[in-house]
Amino acid sequence: MNEINLTSDTISLDLLKNGDRAEFAKLVEAYSGQIYKLALRILENQRDAEDVLQETFLKAYRSIANFEGRSSLATWLYRIATNEALMIVRKRKPELSLEIEGQDDHEDAIVTPYHFTDWRFLPEKELQSSEAKQHMDQAVQRLPASLRAVFLLRDVEGLSVKETAEVLRISEGAVKTRLLRARLRLREDLSEYFGKALTENAG
Amino acid sequence: MMGHSNCHDLLTSLSDYIDGELDSALCMELEQHLKECKNCRIVVDTLKKTVELYQHEDESQTLPEDVRTRLFYRLNLRDFLK
Ligand SMILES: [Zn+2]
Numbered sequence: 001m002n003e004i005n006l007t008s009d010t011i012s013l014d015l016l017k018n019g020d021r022a023e024f025a026k027l028v029e030a031y032s033g034q035i036y037k038l039a040l041r042i043l044e045n046q047r048d049a050e051d052v053l054q055e056t057f058l059k060a061y062r063s064i065a066n067f068e069g070r071s072s073l074a075t076w077l078y079r080i081a082t083n084e085a086l087m088i089v090r091k092r093k094p095e096l097s098l099e100i101e102g103q104d105d106h107e108d109a110i111v112t113p114y115h116f117t118d119w120r121f122l123p124e125k126e127l128q129s130s131e132a133k134q135h136m137d138q139a140v141q142r143l144p145a146s147l148r149a150v151f152l153l154r155d156v157e158g159l160s161v162k163e164t165a166e167v168l169r170i171s172e173g174a175v176k177t178r179l180l181r182a183r184l185r186l187r188e189d190l191s192e193y194f195g196k197a198l199t200e201n202a203g
Numbered sequence: 204m205m206g207h208s209n210c211h212d213l214l215t216s217l218s219d220y221i222d223g224e225l226d227s228a229l230c231m232e233l234e235q236h237l238k239e240c241k242n243c244r245i246v247v248d249t250l251k252k253t254v255e256l257y258q259h260e261d262e263s264q265t266l267p268e269d270v271r272t273r274l275f276y277r278l279n280l281r282d283f284l285k
Binding site for chain 2: 021022024028029032033058061112115116118120127133136140151156158179186190
């Protein structure tokens with residue numbers, strides 16, 4: 001999150017708390033891209049992502065006076081945005097809400113590896129092709145929302161384990177457990193996908 | 204499945220291991236096992252690669268122009284649209 005911290009240095013929390021609109025515009029300018037991208041990755045729908053984006057900054061504007069500065073502004077905004085996005089996920093699939101609440105954070109739920117193909121040395125153009133990227137996005141969408149949020153915040157957005165825990169208001173232990181499960185599932189998915197490419201290359 | 208009984212036990216350490224956060228005793232135990240177990244080696248290597256691919260997937264954070272415009276209007280910030 002280096003570049004985020006750099007931008008936040010130039011934003012004055014005092015001005016924000018006084019309702020300074022120019023300063024708020026700076027905040028929006030600095031973080032709207034990241035917030036939109038995160039929402040888009042969680043929801044995979046541009047309309048919903050735009051709603052989350054707008055709602056996030058409306059809420060931020062209304063509640064900035066109560067912001068205590070215990071976390072960074074970035075973490076605070078991520079938390080508002082992630083909550084908004086997960087609320088939409090819950091509305092879409094109420095049957096998944098249990099999983100979002102994290103009722104199954106034990107090791108039994110870990111996917112046992114069953115793909116043992118070493119596909120790492122496929123040509124970069126195959127690993128980075130638009131088809132591969134599309135497959136990777138779909139693989140993230142197949143994760144349960146609780147795992148998806150942890151994976152996106154930690155591995156894609158680059159938050160630390162501690163920051164991810166603050167955003168989602170779960171323990172650092174829960175972040176680590178979910179991260180492991182998400183990564184293992186994605187590894188299986190990508191191994192199956194790239195494993196096929198490997199076989200085709202050989203044949 | 205993986206041949207050793209260790210394989211499954213070590214699975215829970217893999218995330219910390221690839222993040223370089225595994226405590227040294229477990230780290231040694233895991234690395235000893237990796238020397239002997241090809242499948243676990245592949246799992247660790249491809250797990251690392253999986254995370255790397257996602258980390259470098261899309262670095263652009265720019266907001267589409269129309270989304271940005273609507274956002275500034277919604278927030279009553281249109282004076283600040285550049
Ligand atoms: Zn093994």
